[in-house]
Amino acid sequence: RGGSGKTTASVLAAQHYAMAGLNTCLVINSQDPTAEFLLDCKIGTSPIKCNKNLSAVRLETAKMLLEPLRQLKQADARVNLTQGVLEGVIGEELGVLPGMDSIFSAIALARIVWFFSNVNNNKKKEKLDIVVYDGISTEETLRLINAASRAKLYLKYLRNLADKTDFGRLAGPSLLRLVDEAMSLRGSTSQFNGTLSAEIWDSLEKILEIRYWSFAFQRGSSAFTEPSKFGCYIIMDPNSEISVKSALRYCGCAIQAGAQVSGTFGVAYQHSSAESVKEIKKNFSPIPFASTPHLSMALPLDWDAVLNNLSEDTRNLLSPPTHCNSCLSPVQFDLARKSVTLLMPGFDKSEIKLFQYRGGSELLIEAGDQRRVICLPPKIQGRVEGAKFVDSSIIITMK
Incomplete structure (x- = not known):
């Protein structure tokens, strides 16, 4: 969230991973010069090495x-x-809409983290262990997280x-051929016909699907739900009541968007008082909380000293996802009780709406400005019998 120390925390995390020996890339999506000052290097639109294991790029x-x-x-030619x-x-005449x-x-991040493994690209890319993304506004970042699953629909x-439709059958083949050429889904030697049209549609769906889990709490974009691949962190000013409440709300929005909220x-x-930190931990539970040091902009930073003085909670929270043993599961199924428990911090019951389509095999959850689909296991599929709100979670019982 802008103004809460988001960029500073991103730089701190990137330096932490890099000095731990992990090949790290810091991706900045704003014109804010904070990262350049903290890293003491000029960040441009091409990746630049800031130190041994850390590179940075500005989108x-x-x-x-x-x-x-x-x-x-080229494709149109x-x-x-x-x-x-x-x-x-x-x-060069076109502006940004x-x-x-x-x-x-999304396109740039896909290239960096190589989510789209089925798109051909002959360029050699440096292997990265960690990508730290300092996004744009919170709402835009949330849209980015669930873009693939929404685009799939x-x-x-x-x-x-x-x-x-007649219009679709007339215009579709030509447009798909242009897509086929531009994205090189099948290569330049493929012959376009009716069968190829269906294959291009299938290829587009696979790009957005990435990986399918029958009972994943959101179809598509499943990489965002896997702790081993993706972690989302919410940054706040613990001395500002508004900042704390906003952070709690955005935790719920991020989960609702399909992100794995790591902390x-x-x-x-x-x-900062110990009492306020204790209260924050209580309000955000079971989502873990840790404090990051305030970094002064007055003098060049001694990063060795900064990182050596990090608290144990901060180090644990910054642990690479593959080593994280306390990752939350925002959706839990209880087959015996035929219930679904959804973690929904920052929302109250009156803001949450439930819908059912496709014969009771799915739940559509609407909260705030986000919607998500919960695919139900066969043993608990059916109509909603009741719902209750307990400790930042909603428990839905099925008939």
Whole structure:
């Protein structure tokens, strides 16, 4: 959350991992110069080495627009869909429209962390152990987390439109051929026909699917729910009541968006009291909380001293996900009682709405500005019998 020490905490985490010997990349998605000051290096749109194991890069959407446009032009030159009109588009003239930041951030992160393993790319990439992402506004980051699963649903309905309407059958093949060429899903030698059209749809769905778990609490984007691959941290100012309440709310929103919330951090100022920290831990339980040191901007930092003085709670919370033994499960199924328990911090019962579709095999949960689908195991599928709110969790009983 902006203004709460988010960038400072991101730099601290990146330095912690790098000095532990892990090859780390810090990805900054803003024009905030804080990271440059703390790392004492200029961060640009190409990765730059800040120290032995740490590189950093800044995402700038205006520049990221150019490469996809170039690829589209190359694809259009082969399929001649726009008959040369696209070639006349000058990328440098194009500005950034609302929503583009999230889309291009997702593309850039996909390339960095290599989520899209089934997309061909001949460029050699440096193996990374940890990617620390300092995102844009909290809402935009939440949209980014669940973008793949949401896009998969839109893709499903677009496919129905293309298969079952005259307009779709007329325009769909040409558009899909352009997509096929631009994304190189099948290579330049493939012959386009009706069968290939279906195969391209399947390839697009696989890209968004990444991996399917029958009873994962959210279809698609499953990498975001795996503690071994992804962790989300909420940053707050423990001395600000508004900041603490906002952090608790965003914990619930992040879980609702499909993220694995690994913990929360609060910046420890000299006037921070032990009582306030204890109260925060109680309010955020079972989500772990730890304090991070306040980093002064007045003098160059001695990172060895900063990292050596980290508390044990902070070190444990920053442990790489593969070594984390206390990761939360935001969805728990009780087959014997035919119930589902959902961790929903920051919400009260009146803000949560339940819907059911597809014969009781799924639950759609609406809370705040997020929706998610819970796929129910066969043994507890059915209609909702009741729901109660207990200790930041909602317990849903099925008939």
